[in-house]
C-alpha cells in the first residue's frame with residue numbers, strides 16, 4: 001500500500017493517555033474552538049472528532065459520564081437523537097456527503113476511544129472513499145484540515 005498522510009492518526013497512536021475524561025472536561029471549559037465543540041445542548045453536546053475518519057466526523061456526547069445505555073434517562077436519549085438528526089441535516093447542507101455511518105462503540109473491546117463515556121459517532125461518507133480507505137482500518141486519509149472543517153460547521157451549527 002502507498003504511504004498515506006494522516007498525521008492526527010499518528011498523534012492519536014503515540015499520545016499518552018489523559019488522566020481525566022475529555023468528554024467530562026472539555027464542555028466545561030470556555031474554549032469551544034480549541035476543543036472543537038460545535039454545539040451545547042441541555043443534556044448533550046456536539047464535538048468534532050480530533051482524529052477523524054473523514055472530514056466532518058462528529059460525535060454527539062452525553063454530558064453525564066455514563067458507560068451503559070440502560071442508565072440513560074428518556075430526556076437524555078431524546079435530545080441525543082435530536083442532535084444526531086440536527087448533525088445529519090447540517091452536514092448535508094454544508095459538506096454534502098453521499099451517506100453516513102452512525103453508531104456507538106460500547107466498551108473498549110468494541111473500539112470505544114473514550115471508554116466509559118457514551119457518545120455517538122457520525123461519519124460522513126462519499127462515493128468511492130472506501131476504494132482507498134477501509135472503513136475499519138489502520139490508515140485513513142483526510143483531505144481537509146480540522147480548523148477549516150470546524151469553521152465551516154460552526155457557522156451552520158451556531159448561526
Ligand SMILES: [Zn+2]
Nearest residue numbers: 021024065117
Ligand atoms: Zn466522562
